[in-house]
Amino acid sequence: MPRSFLVKKYFTNKRPNYSELESQNAVIPECYPLAELPMRGNSSVLTYFPTALLFNMDALPAPLSPVSPVSLTGPLDLSSSPSSSSGEDEEEAGRTSDPPSPVPPHHIYHCLHCSKTYSSPSGLSRHQLTHCPRGSEISSIPSEALPRPAFHCKNCPKEYTSLGALKMHIRSHTLPCVCTTCGKAFSRPWLLRGHIRTHTGERPFSCQHCNRAFADRSNLRAHMQTHSEVKKYQCGSCSRTFSRMSLLHKHTASGCCPAS
DNA sequence: CTGGGGAAGGGGCCC
DNA sequence: TGGGCCCCTTCCCCA
Numbered sequence: 001m002p003r004s005f006l007v008k009k010y011f012t013n014k015r016p017n018y019s020e021l022e023s024q025n026a027v028i029p030e031c032y033p034l035a036e037l038p039m040r041g042n043s044s045v046l047t048y049f050p051t052a053l054l055f056n057m058d059a060l061p062a063p064l065s066p067v068s069p070v071s072l073t074g075p076l077d078l079s080s081s082p083s084s085s086s087g088e089d090e091e092e093a094g095r096t097s098d099p100p101s102p103v104p105p106h107h108i109y110h111c112l113h114c115s116k117t118y119s120s121p122s123g124l125s126r127h128q129l130t131h132c133p134r135g136s137e138i139s140s141i142p143s144e145a146l147p148r149p150a151f152h153c154k155n156c157p158k159e160y161t162s163l164g165a166l167k168m169h170i171r172s173h174t175l176p177c178v179c180t181t182c183g184k185a186f187s188r189p190w191l192l193r194g195h196i197r198t199h200t201g202e203r204p205f206s207c208q209h210c211n212r213a214f215a216d217r218s219n220l221r222a223h224m225q226t227h228s229e230v231k232k233y234q235c236g237s238c239s240r241t242f243s244r245m246s247l248l249h250k251h252t253a254s255g256c257c258p259a260s
Numbered sequence: 261c262t263g264g265g266g267a268a269g270g271g272g273c274c275c
Numbered sequence: 276t277g278g279g280c281c282c283c284t285t286c287c288c289c290a
Contacts, residue, residue: 172270187270188278189278194268195268197267198266212265215267217281218282218283219267221282222264223265225264226263243264244263250261251261251262254261263289263290264288264290265287265289265290266288267285268285268286270284271281271282273279273280274279275277275278275280
């Protein structure tokens with residue numbers, strides 16, 4: 001059974017509800033390619049080959065980078081101080097997922113939905129994708145806070161303020177990147193490349209401590225935590241620590257800390 | 261039940 | 276503006 005998001009079960013609201021898409025009459029705009037969506041019942045993902053951009057594994061450019069062990073952030077200092085909850089490890093690499101504090105002076109594009117700011121209009125535009133409301137939610141948003149969407153997706157109620165944002169969204173419907181080996185489709189080329197590694201067995205990311213190799217950099221990063229004596233994620237109630245947030249979530253969900 | 265690996269999706273930044 | 280890439284997160288499965 002392929003681990004397709006088409007068959008994946010979601011139990012939280014944080015994951016996209018693709019069933020909404022399937023429940024609707026798919027109407028693909030003529031102005032965009034790949035007007036065919038996998039339909040429940042008459043076509044499986046495995047046999048789905050839309051008129052999409054087909055990636056031939058043999059024709060693909062060489063993998064992302066030379067297949068050599070990759071050092072993520074330089075030598076891992078396993079004896080370093082606990083990173084508590086702020087993720088200093090990543091910050092050492094000069095990049096974090098969120099700006100630490102006040103808005104940098106060059107961030108002049110403000111999101112009307114939240115307090116985030118961006119240094120470029122494209123950054124703001126892409127960020128606003130995250131605020132894209134469902135049709136039923138639009139009415140609950142103050143009109144002055146709406147970004148005056150002008151581009152509507154014909155597959156779902158989503159609306160976007162730029163053509164680029166809409167195009168990016170449409171890829172999640174059309175899934176133009178198709179694996180020629182198994183037929184699985186993806187919205188972005190790099191997702192397909194990662195998937196292809198599951199076929200080729202390529203594992204470009206190696207652990208410097210145990211030489212174990214991984215196909216995905218994030219998985220290597222998670223693995224690195226297993227070498228660390230101090231786990232990164234701590235339960236607020238019992239102070240027990242875990243190497244991954246998902247393990248902490250499982251811990252709390254199991255009822256160990258009912259108060260939390 | 262817990263820990264860990266594999267796989268995948270989305271947000272955001274850079275060019 | 277769009278593509279590529281990085282990072283984070285989540286889910287599933289297995290030992």
